[in-house]
Structures are given as C-alpha cells and as structure tokens.
Amino acid sequence: MRMAIVSNDSVKARAGRRAKFSEGTLARIVRVDTRQVFRLTVLFSLWMLLALILLLAAQKWIASSPDLDNALLQQKAFWGGAILLLALAMSFGLAFSIARQHSLAMALEQAINTLPMQFAYIDDQRCYRFNNLAHQDSWADLNQDFSGRPVRESLGDEIYRQIEPYLERALAGERVDFELRLSGESVPSDLSVSYLPDIADGGQVKGLYVLCDDISKRKRVERRDKEQLLEFAELSRLASVGEVAAEIAHQINQPLAAIAMFSSAAQRTLADGGDQDKVRGWLETINGQSKRASDVIGSLRRFVRPGKLEPVALDLNAPLREVAALLTHHATARQVSLSLELEDRLPPVMAAGILIEQVAFNLLRAAIHSAADQATAGQVTIRSRADPERVWVEIISNGTAWGAYPDAEDRQSDEVSADACLGFSEAISRSIITGFDGQAGCRCHEGGTLCFFNLPRCEP
C-alpha cells in the first residue's frame, strides 16, 4: 500500500480541488431532527390554516356587505397583503435557516479538508459517508471518492482484516485508539487511528468518526533513537570493559599462573618418580583453575555480547550478579569490599538485560570509586527488593557522592541530584531507565551514598 505523507504543500494543492465537494458530502451525515421538522410543519400548517381562515372570513365579509365601498375594499386588501407578507417572511426564514446550515456544513467541510489529519465518517453499515481529502490522499493509489462505498472495498481486504476488530468494537459503542503499520512499497508507514462512535440519544450507534494521523516520521525518529541508544550502549559497554581490562587480565592471569606452576611441579615430581597422589591432587586443582579462567572469560563475553534492545521479562538479580562478578577484582584492587543482598524470587520487570547490565555497571563502578576514596575501609553493597508496584536496585557506598563527583552543586542538601551524582556516563543510565518507565536517583545514606533505580513490575 502506497501512502502520501500529508504536508502543507498538499493542503494548498487541495484548495483547487474544492469544487469536487461542492455538493457537500459532509451535509450527508447531518441528520435532520424529525421531531423538529414535525413541529415546524405543524406550526407552519397552523399559520397557513389561520391565514386561510382569515382570508375566507374576509371574502365572506366582503361578499355579505351590502354596501361595498372603497374604504372597506382597501381595508380587506390591506389584511390580505399583510397575511401574504407574513407567509413570505416565514418562507424566507425557513429558507435562510436551511441555507445557513448548509453554508456552515460547507465551511466545516472546507476546514476539515485543510486539516493534515485524516478524518472520515463510517456508518453502521460499514460504508464511508464522508472522508476528508487527507484521508483520500493517504490512499492515493485508489484515487477515488470513498463516499458511499463499503470500507472493505475502499481499503482492500488486507487492511480491512487488520482494522476489523477495532471497527467492531467502535460499532459496539467503544472508543478505540490503535496504531496501524502498513508495509509500503519503499518505506513502511505508521498510522495512529482513533474510532469515535457516533451514538444517538437512544444509545444506538449510528456510525463512527475516524481520526487518523500519519506518525511514520515520529516512529522513524523513535526507531533511530533506539538504534542510537543501542550503539551508544555498545560503545559505553566496550569502554567499560576497557577500563576494567587490567583487572580482568589479572583475574585471568591468576589461574593461568597457578596452572603453569602446578603443571610444572607435576612434571618434575613425575619425572623424579615422586608422590603420585600429590600429583593427582594438583591435576584436580589445574582443572579447577582452568574453569576459573574460563568463567572470567565467559562473564566478559556475556557482558560484551551484542544484545537486543527489546524488553523482555527479566529477573534483575541476573544482571546484578554478572556485573558484580566482573567488578569484584576492580573493588578488591581498591581495597573495597563488595557484598550482595539480593532478594530471592524477585518479580520480573520488562527491560533489556544488556542495558540494565550497563546501568548497574556504571553505578557500581562509581560506587566503588567513591568508596575507595574514603580514609576508612571501603564498603559497597548491592541490594535488590520489590514493593507492590516496582522492583528496586540500590547500590550503597560508604563513600560520599560529591567526593567522587566534585561537580555536585548543592553539597548541603540531603537529596543529591541524580545528574550531579551520576556524572556523564550515567546520563545514559538515566535515559535507559526512564526508557523502561523506571526512575533513577541518588541520596545520602548513613554518611555514604545510595544510588538507586527502579522499574515497574511486569504483570503476570
């Protein structure tokens, strides 16, 4: 399906095509109030009847008069003229009222036609009763007036299948808002559609108003933003790994050094015909140490793996454990002890695991640096918990936020601004968290700092 994007240029172009709607298709959906018509008819008839009676009475009076003089004739002619003028005025009033309503309908139609938003009216028989030019332009390959034609025929079977459930709900009297994605020939289009039911006084649905907006541009921007966020997160993750590369190398070197020494010792002992039981024990240690090295590489690989941005039901404890494992040595090297207080059976949240890992990494690294700057022994705790609405992750450091981030403006306040505390790289963290409808922040906690983020619980 090919669709034209409605722009100001196309609005101008449409002005020249106004003649097509000169018959006033919008007027077709203006329902005449039958009771009002009845009342007006009765009133009009009464007036006419009265005028007729007066006329007849006047005639009789003239005929019965023995001496018909000019003065009387003039009087009767005056009354007759007055009655005729009255009838004329009433007719004019009616005609004016009808013409005015028609003009209003025309003006309204013109206004609706200049709207970039698509507007249409579909009756209870699922036929178009009215559509503005924007709506018609959107379906340019059809290039025909939808008015009076069934929706299925106008839009085609494929699209009709997509909108039918919504159409049914709207015709049942419910307001329906949905987004429709059409696979175009070159680029896909996205539409935001609202169906507003037209309900009569008796509750009967007479039809529905269709409001439709082309949101392709917005959707493209959203998709691009998401892609950029992912790219940024990827870069940020790789940069993070670079920062802890030395620690990771150490973590891998330790088991490798142990393996080298145990294997060399085993070779020498076996060559000298030494204690084989001892060698067997060493081989077991070698096996354990090779697993240890492989675990470090595994956790590193999991951290830098290309991931998806799409949110999935996620147990927040999993990324927290991964990140804690990756940063353990980073903490140890800075004389900071790291402890995990994770709540068991945490309810899931909707989020992308790799992005949450990035957020946790940034926060935890900041917390470790903050704790390492303390004169006393550094202590960082990672805590997860759930309340009835949200799942919380709190990273508590006995260091002060402003010690690590001297750009904090208000050092006296208990509530440290998240921006000031989290620094530049954590600005990504905040957009990631808010992107998943979460909240992020930071506050003073028992002389140290508590950085937190939370995400809404995923409905079971």
Add this chain to the structure above:
Amino acid sequence: MTSTAMTYIVDDDPAVREGVCALLGSVAIETQAFASADEFLRIAEGGMVGCLVVDVRMPGMSGLELLQHMRDRGIQIPVIVVTGHGDVAMAVRAMKAGATDFLLKPFNEQELLDQIRGALNQSDQHLTRQQNQEQAALRFSELTPRERQVLDQIMDCQHSKAIAYDLGISEKTVDVHRFNIMRKTGTRNVSQLIQLRILAGDIG
C-alpha cells in the same frame, strides 16, 4: 637466627600460593606461605634467612607496603615482587622499595625458579658475610680497653715506638699488647688484622 634457607610466599590467591609451594617443593626448596602481608610480618625477624615472593595487589597491606615495613624493621632478605598487571612505573616503585626482582604473571616457572635460586644464593652469601662479621666482632669484643687503644694506633699504621710514646708506656709493653691482640683475633700479621677490623665494621 634461622639456619635453614626458606622461601616465604605472600599471596592472597590460594591457588597461586599453593602453586608456588608445589613448584618449589618439587625442586626441594623449603617454603612457607602466607595469605596476607600482616601474617608474614608476624613471624618476620631481622635474622631470617631465605627469600620472599610477594604479590603487589592484595587486600589490606600491599606488597610494596610490606617491603617498606620490612626495611623499617631491618629485615634484609631478597624480595621477588610478582604482579598480574605491572607496568614500568610499578616496576620502578618496586625496585625503589628494595625488591630484588620483578616478575609479571603469568610467569615462566623456570624464570621464577631461577630468580628464587639467585635470591637464595644472595641470601646465603649475605648470611656468610654476616656470620663472619659477627665472628670478627666477637673476637674484637674480647680485647681489653688498653688493647683497643693499641689496636686503634695500629689501624693508624703507627709503629710500636710511636704507640708507646703516645700512650706513655714502654715499647715492650706495646709489643705484648700487639701479641695479645693477634692471639685473641687469630690473625698472623697486621694486614690480616686490618682486614678483620674492616670486616667487623663498627661492631665491638
């Protein structure tokens, strides 16, 4: 004084610690392992013999801090510093702090063995030198005050006559003192006596 040369290993990683012990055990080098610098300092004393293999990064006291503490307490065994992520700056700091050698993990075990053997030899030579020095000092400590005065004059290359004149005693008495000094220190001539005096240093 500890008579047996021992290799002390200080590393917080149990696998590495045990690995070094196993490797050295396989070439019959005596080892003693410690999980932290504090544990080692608890048993460390001035006269200990052997060498120390220490990791730089450890929780609590770091390897380089340990070197500083050892220097302050006069513990002079050779130290081999090992690290998982060293750079030139760290190597320089280690050497300045008094390390004998600097090894990067994962190291070649032969390299470690060679360095440990070299360190133990160094320690052994140091021990021998120290023992000689102590023996020499012991010999000089047996001298009487008058004999010490005569010895000082001999060290100044004075003849017996000049010494007798300076100390206001007879030349014959000086010769008796000189004979007693030679006897007590076990030297046969003045040149041996001077060597021994230099070896003994300020002691005695």
